[in-house]
Amino acid sequence: MLLATTLAAQEWQELKSEHFMLYFLSDENKEFSRGVLNKAEKDYNRIASDLGYSRNSNFWTWDNRVKIFVYPDHETYLKESGQPEWSEGMANYKNKSILSYSGSSNFLVSVLPHEMTHLIFRDFIGIRRKVPLWLDEGIAQWEEEAKRQIIKKTSKACFSRGTLFSIKDLMELDIHLIDKSNKIHLRGTSLGGEGGFLIIDGKSLVDIYYIESASLVGFLIERHGTENFTEFCRQLRDGRDLEGALSAAYPAQIHNIQELEAQWIEYLKEE
Numbered sequence: 001m002l003l004a005t006t007l008a009a010q011e012w013q014e015l016k017s018e019h020f021m022l023y024f025l026s027d028e029n030k031e032f033s034r035g036v037l038n039k040a041e042k043d044y045n046r047i048a049s050d051l052g053y054s055r056n057s058n059f060w061t062w063d064n065r066v067k068i069f070v071y072p073d074h075e076t077y078l079k080e081s082g083q084p085e086w087s088e089g090m091a092n093y094k095n096k097s098i099l100s101y102s103g104s105s106n107f108l109v110s111v112l113p114h115e116m117t118h119l120i121f122r123d124f125i126g127i128r129r130k131v132p133l134w135l136d137e138g139i140a141q142w143e144e145e146a147k148r149q150i151i152k153k154t155s156k157a158c159f160s161r162g163t164l165f166s167i168k169d170l171m172e173l174d175i176h177l178i179d180k181s182n183k184i185h186l187r188g189t190s191l192g193g194e195g196g197f198l199i200i201d202g203k204s205l206v207d208i209y210y211i212e213s214a215s216l217v218g219f220l221i222e223r224h225g226t227e228n229f230t231e232f233c234r235q236l237r238d239g240r241d242l243e244g245a246l247s248a249a250y251p252a253q254i255h256n257i258q259e260l261e262a263q264w265i266e267y268l269k270e271e
């Protein structure tokens, strides 16, 4: 267990709410911790209802509450979590916990809703089932509410520059294999454009992947509503392939990847 190291000797103090148990170490961090707990409940209600999760929400109460650990500072957080230097927080799926540190503003606005969405979505899908990465990361970013305008603006700008990938390429790209420091990558088809090759550095490729994933989720939710979106996720969870899940969730509108792509392009073209 993470806490078995240097902090074991210290007393964790506990705060509880309906869906969360929050742990912090020093009285100085109490006010920040209360703010985190408040924000966590608000985010939970919004995200759970967006994902159609509220009907099963007992899953996160009582002994199943998610644990949030607030470390006293960034350095201690990094040491205890083993995360890279830039990390502001993380989620651990196995013991349903979220880790961060006192004073992190990025944690409240971005990391907390993002990681919570991964946990809720993981519960919904089931721990063993594979979820398409674009969908998992797309939802988590869309639920960072403050980021939505940036997602829209950036995805539209990338689209008009011709730097978005086709949906097929998006689905086939394994982003974990991309080395961000690599200078050259070859790309397949650009969205709505011609097939071809482009030289792009690893970091831009990862950035575009994330923006594009979030935009595609945003399109499905904004254009066709959360209920259909939840149905789409449920179909994937139950083992349908992408086109099967699309046809089942959007029977009157989307039947295959070509139709999905055409409608998403229309959405990207709107002012």
Ligand SMILES: [Zn+2]
Residues within 6 Å of the ligand: 114, 118, 136, 137, 140
């Ligand atoms: Zn994520």
